[in-house]
Amino acid sequence: MKIMPNRMDRGFYKYQDEFEKKALEVLRSGWYVLGKEVSSFEEEFAAYTGAKYCAGVGNGLDALWLAFRVLGIGEGDEVIVQANTYIASVMGITINGATPVFVEPDEYYGIDADRIEEKITQRTKAILIVHLYGQATPMDKIMEICGKYNLRLVEDCAQSHGACYKGKMTGTFGDIGCFSFYPSKNLGAFGDGGAIITDDEQIVKDIRMYRNYGSEKRYYNKVVGANSRLDEIQAGLLRVRLSHMEELTKEKEQIAVRYMKQLKSPYFSLPKLLEGATHVWHQFVLYSPYRDELIDYLNKQNIGTIIHYPVPPHLSEAYEYLGFHKGDFPITEDYAKSVVSIPMYNGMTKEEQETVIQALNEFVPGEHK
Ligand SMILES: *Cc1c(COP(=O)(O)O)cnc(C)c1O
Numbered sequence: 001m002k003i004m005p006n007r008m009d010r011g012f013y014k015y016q017d018e019f020e021k022k023a024l025e026v027l028r029s030g031w032y033v034l035g036k037e038v039s040s041f042e043e044e045f046a047a048y049t050g051a052k053y054c055a056g057v058g059n060g061l062d063a064l065w066l067a068f069r070v071l072g073i074g075e076g077d078e079v080i081v082q083a084n085t086y087i088a089s090v091m092g093i094t095i096n097g098a099t100p101v102f103v104e105p106d107e108y109y110g111i112d113a114d115r116i117e118e119k120i121t122q123r124t125k126a127i128l129i130v131h132l133y134g135q136a137t138p139m140d141k142i143m144e145i146c147g148k149y150n151l152r153l154v155e156d157c158a159q160s161h162g163a164c165y166k167g168k169m170t171g172t173f174g175d176i177g178c179f180s181f182y183p184s185k186n187l188g189a190f191g192d193g194g195a196i197i198t199d200d201e202q203i204v205k206d207i208r209m210y211r212n213y214g215s216e217k218r219y220y221n222k223v224v225g226a227n228s229r230l231d232e233i234q235a236g237l238l239r240v241r242l243s244h245m246e247e248l249t250k251e252k253e254q255i256a257v258r259y260m261k262q263l264k265s266p267y268f269s270l271p272k273l274l275e276g277a278t279h280v281w282h283q284f285v286l287y288s289p290y291r292d293e294l295i296d297y298l299n300k301q302n303i304g305t306i307i308h309y310p311v312p313p314h315l316s317e318a319y320e321y322l323g324f325h326k327g328d329f330p331i332t333e334d335y336a337k338s339v340v341s342i343p344m345y346n347g348m349t350k351e352e353q354e355t356v357i358q359a360l361n362e363f364v365p366g367e368h369k
Contacts, residue, residue, distance in 0.1 A: 002302040003343050003352050008183050010347025011248075012190075015240060019190075022236045029232075034212070037235040042195070044242055048162075049169045051177065051197035053204035056230030057211050060158040060180025063194040064092025066228065067154050067176040068126070070206040073098050077125040080151075082111035083312055083332040085130045089156045090313040092178070093128065100322070102314055104331045108274050109285065109339075110137040116145055126152035131160030131170045133308070133341075134186065134282035138274060139165050139173045146174075154178065159282035161187040162249050166276045171197050181230075181238055186252070186282050187245060189234040248346050252281040255348055259284055262357045267365055268294065283308055283341040290365040291338050297368045298342075301359050306341045 012019060026037060038056050046054035057063050073079060075097035081089055083102035093100045101119050106112040109132045116127065127146060129137050146153045153174025157163075160170040161179065171177020181193035196207050209216050214225030230238075241248070256279070260270055268288035273279060285308065288294050295305050312332045314324035326333065343356055 001352070001355060003304060003355060005304045005306045005341060005343050006184050006345045007347060008188065008345075010345060011188065011241075014347055015244060018240045019237055022240050023233060026233045026236045032232045034229055035232045037232045037239065038230050041230070041235040041239050041242070044239060045179075045195060046197060048242060048245065049171050049177065049197050051172050052199040053201065054195050054197045055204050055207040055211065056235060057194045057196065057207070058226075058228035058230065059192040059194040060156075060178060060182060060185075061088045061091060061194075062211070062226065062228040063178035063180065063196045064089065064128075064154070064156060065095040066207055066210050066226065067178050067196055068092060068096045068098060069210060070203055071126065071152050071154070071175060073125045073152065076123060078121060078123040079126045079128055079154075080111075080116055080119055080124060081128040082130055082132070083314055083329040084109065084309075084335050085132060085156070085313065086158070086309060087313045087316060087318070088158070088180075089128060089130050090319065092156070094319075098125070099123075100313070102324075102329060102332075104329055105132075105335065108135060108137075108272055109133055109335070110135065111142075113138070113141040113145070116142070120145075120149055120151075124149065124151060126154055128154045128156060129174070130156040131163055133271070133279075133285050134159050134163055135271070135274060135279040136160060136163040136165040136170050136277040138277060139168075143173060158182075158185060160280060161185065162245060162278075163280045164278045172199075175200065176203060181234065186249065186280055187238065187241055189238050189241075191231070191234055193230050193234045193238060194228075195230065249280050251346055252344065253279075255344055255353055256281045256284055258353055259342075259344075259357065263360055265361055265363060267363055268360070281344055284344040285339050285341050286360075287335070287338050288340065289338060290363075291340050293365055293368070294363055295340055297363055298359060300368070303356055303359055304343065307336075307339060308341050310336055312336050
């Protein structure tokens with residue numbers, strides 16, 4: 001038996017009839033871009049999150065850079081973000097010419113709120129919160145800092161669809177919540193997709209203008225925009241998936257509960273759970289000083305894993321120009337060396353879960369060379 005880190009086909013077959021029916025409906029409709037599937041999805045996704053408005057865009061990265069663009073954050077401005085994030089979070093900032101200011105994470109893999117204030121300068125314009133791996137970041141202190149320094153708040157919810165802090169959904173704390181519907185995400189399309197949510201009518205209008213070449217009225221362009229629209233077929237298929245979101249989230253949670261109860265080892269540690277936050281388990285991440293050996297060992301037993309992420313953005317070649325060096329963010333760099341995500345997906349069988357648990361519990365460093 002081969003167990004892969006993710007199985008997107010399982011998510012399809014779970015609701016195959018509904019997906020196929022919707023795909024055919026859109027194909028036969030003759031309308032493929034910015035139509036009723038997109039506007040219905042926008043309404044339904046806004047309702048799901050508790051936000052007033054939603055605008056579909058082409059992908060999660062576009063949601064992020066368009067968010068900073070419509071907030072007017074660019075050259076000369078600084079945006080605070082955790083150092084241990086997916087590089088797209090950082091690109092959302094730098095595409096606009098703004099400068100990312102990195103902050104070390106806490107033991108929950110989210111930004112360490114106690115280290116934010118020391119990074120605030122005259123140029124700081126916003127904080128980007130990443131609800132990494134699917135666990136909501138505690139927002140009290142962050143909201144307080146944003147209020148005190150008059151900062152904008154953007155949330156990267158690409159991994160946190162449905163995760164809440166104190167009963168409020170991620171993406172609704174700040175000015176704009178940014179989502180990705182890349183197929184592997186908790187709410188996944190069958191190709192690229194993304195969206196922003198907001199309570200601000202002007203922001204949603206501006207995003208809708210930017211996503212469509214900067215035009216509100218056809219062939220009259222107010223700003224230099226982008227072509228970043230959610231396709232009708234993706235929106236239709238996302239509506240199907242969204243209608244099952246509660247069940248899908250619960251299923252992942254059940255897998256996580258089993259992992260948390262049954263995984264026991266002195267050689268790795270389990271994810272830590274935050275009080276007041278929910279975790280939607282986009283990834284189930286282990287921390288191990290023996291990480292690379294553990295990956296090899298699992299590989300030999302046909303169990304696949306992924307590292308999220310092996311190179312922190314400040315050490316990435318793309319960001320050499322920011323001038324950071326090894327050692328600048330020791331906690332982040334330690335995570336990059338020590339974390340590993342184990343198989344976790346909708347449709348994972350009990351047998352697959354048990355195989356993963358047993359293999360992990362039998363791991364002893366140095367014994368499997
Ligand atoms: C996936 C992801 C993105 C980017 O989304 P795309 O749709 O792939 O562009 C941004 N931030 C985080 C944290 C992600 O996981």
